[in-house]
Amino acid sequence: MVHSGSNRLASFARRVPLEIKAAVWDCDGDRAPGPDGFNFTFIRHFWSILEKDFVEVLKQFHLTAVEDVLQWSWSREPDSGQEVTELTSCLNLMYRCKLGLNTDVWLWEADSSKRFSVKSARRLIGGHSDTSDRLGFVWNKWIPLKVNIFGWSLFLNRLPSKDALAARNIHIDSQLCPFCDEVTETLDHLFSACRFANEVWAGVSSWLKIPPIFAFGYKDILLFHCSLRTSKRGSKLIQAILLISCWMLWKARNKLIFEKSNSSANGVIGEIKPVGFLWIKHRAKSLGINEMNWSRFDLL
Known part of the structure; x- marks a missing residue:
């Protein structure tokens, strides 16, 4: 007034x-x-x-x-x-507010220009990076976006595993793991504890010429590349292949549940290699990937 x-x-x-x-x-x-x-x-x-x-x-x-x-x-x-x-x-x-007749505007304090940009936001996040659940997953440009989204969802425990569906009162015929049919399907069991998954990881680690992959949970798989003594480029390549492997495991699980189509561990590994070759070869041309060095994995 x-x-x-x-x-x-x-x-x-x-x-x-x-x-x-x-x-x-x-x-x-x-x-x-x-x-x-x-x-x-x-x-x-x-x-x-x-x-x-x-x-x-x-x-x-x-x-x-x-x-x-x-x-x-x-x-x-x-x-x-x-x-x-x-x-x-x-x-x-x-008390400290200054009222005026000008139009209100938003000011972004993280940049000297006071204007928001994705670059300044990324710089702000990067300056406070940590290995917590909030910022622990690093996206990989050498694999498709859908696999990155899948890996991010897995890292946050947001995939619709049977125990997660049951917790949301969604009716399912059985909560047992479709691969071993012995224990309740959780993401930790499906990707690290199940015999089927362990056979896949044994074959993948042998092909990649890295130490055997022993994991207590799915996050150990997703962050396994961080523990390797290799170059930054080599760590990124291993991460890409492990994400593709998790993707293929999930696909094999879905085929078994919805199509009643059985897969073997060797069959999953046989899909990981050609799919990874096509995806990574055309996104990481600087690696000089060809069929010979990919099959032998002479890339680290």
């Missing part, structure tokens, strides 16, 4: 001091109106000293000039302890 100010101020000066005192006395003595910690018992005790400051603060808020153009006021003054508390809290929040 916009007012000339003089009449409102005169009315304020006559009525408000008594109303403010009544409102302060109406408040719970243990409550503090601001972050300084002084409660209303303290304010009442020293009211003879603080009354003038209280009235002045509310008067300034009641009629505050904004760039000498607008003057704002409430339609009425606070008339209860709760309203005084809320008004004081509002004053504390607005």
Whole structure:
């Protein structure tokens, strides 16, 4: 609301001091109106000293000039302890605010230009990188986007395994692992504990000429490349192949459940090699991949 100010101020000066005192006395003595910690018992005790400051603060808020153009006021003054508390809290929040007539704009503090960009956001995240679940999965450009999304979902434990479906009260005929038919299918079991998965990892590690892959959970598979003593390029290549292997394991699992089509560990490995060759060869041309060095894996 916009007012000339003089009449409102005169009315304020006559009525408000008594109303403010009544409102302060109406408040719970243990409550503090601001972050300084002084409660209303303290304010009442020293009211003879603080009354003038209280009235002045509310008067300034009641009629505050904004760039000498607008003057704002409430339609009425606070008339209860709760309203005084809320008004004081509002004053504390607005103390450092500068009001103006210009259009509001968003400012991105992470960049000197104050403008948001994906590059500055990535730089901000990279500067606080860690190995937690929030930032532990690194996307790999040498494999298709769908495999990266699959790997990210696996890392976050978001794939629809049988135990996850049962936890959401989705009816399934059996919660047992489709490969071994012995224990409940969880992502940890499916990708690391199942005999079928272990046979696949034994064949993959033998082909890649890396130490045997022993994992206690699916995250050990996804982060296995980080433990290898190899170049950055070699680590990225191993990660790409392990993600493709997880993808193929999941596909074999789905074929068995939905199509009743059995797969062998050697069959899954036989799919990993040609699919990985086609995907990685055309996305990582600097590696100089050909059929010979791929089959022998002379790339590290």
